[in-house]
Amino acid sequence: MKTLMIHKFRNRVWKLVLMLMVLSACTKDDYYVEGGVANGRFDGSVLQYLESKPVEFDSVVQIVKLAGLDDYLTTDELTFFAPRDENIKELIGALDRGGLNRRLYNEGKDTVKVLSDVDSLIWRKYLQRHMFRGKNKLMDYPQIDFGQQTIYPGQTYYSYNNSVSNIGVVYNDAGGVKYMGYRQLHISYIPDISRPTAGWRTVRVASSDIEADNGIVHVLDVNGGELGFDRGEIENEIAESKR
Template sequence: MEHFKKTFIDLVSPLLLIICFFSACKRDEYYKDGGLAKGKFQGNIIQYLSSKPKEFDSLVQIIKLAGLDKTLSDEEVTFFAPNDVNIKALIGRLDQGGVNRRLYNEGKDTIKVLSDVDPLIWKKFLLRYIYKGKNKLMDYPQIDFGQQVIYPGQIYYAYGNTVANIGVVYNDAGGVRYMGYRQLHISYIPDISRPADNWRTIRVSSSDIEPNNGIVHVLEVSGNQLGFDQGEMENDISDSKR
């Protein structure tokens, strides 16, 4: 009986090792270059955004109103995509902030739908999210907001000639510095003459989506204000009606 047990264990042990080996190999596939989830999209950036109406229906509308659909369809660009939640919040805030009330009292048309906003305003603020060339997360330098002298990120010029600092935060894991997950951050800089002041930082929730003509990084909803400064946009909308 003891001989039988020993023989059985001798036969089963290698088999278990083989099973574990192949299971590990299969599992490892999920950790290579973004895993099994496919980042590529067969179509251009506009087609990708249009394929996600729940998240980007309003965004596609304002891109077309701004006349930027050709740019995002034909040119090779990196686009930091805001979510529809933030666009709808802007329209809602026009009432809360008194912009529509002021326009009404002045006998001017109020803002109710996206097309009521001057297309040049949409264009001005959307251009802050568009950058020339294709840049994935791995193409951006590290940024540590607590150690910016060492890890400063990098300054980039957007299509509208505005400026942002873009960098990747290396999070900690298990008490080990910089060994955790990595998250892309974009920080709009309102005044390039004071490049270290008044940053408006937004984190990226989904990075490295790759349509045929560029890269899309989807911005987090929480804390994001359209154009990086909703107050500035509200003022521009109000001024455009005067």
């Protein structure tokens, strides 16, 4: 009996220590990159930050400039949920692997050889879905629990072109303690605001709270981080523009 009581006491002490460690960690500004920690401060504009990471954002920077949004990412105070080059490449695709170019080829239309082959207004429309006014870090967004959204619903935000997204922070569990684990930002594009709870396109943020001079960058997880949050929609619009 005494041994059992000691064991229970040790378990309680361990859980208390774990909770204190997690709470201590949550008071710091941690910048997670695929589970690792990165420097969260960048000396330059949002655009300059993207330019400084050509492996991840070279194509993104190109379409930002084609869309005429470079001034916004240089001077506006904004929050940018950044897609990655892999997502642009997946959208365009190759003739032997499917994607937009395979479709255009099958329809007898000109394929996309360079990014400027796409109407700049299309790039502008879908990039603006990733742009939100004001500087918002992870700590500025409310909690979301996708299993209990009536209690923790996140919050609705309007982007630069008035498209609608729900943005919230998932509080993960740790050591059997609910909501005491690491926190991860999620953005969910809402295709039809008349049905605000239907058809969400949810993407996790892989790297949050990168603070540039004029804004905050949250880098989307490459898995699911489609440009404009809807690959099918943008693919249809590009194909239709080439009639």
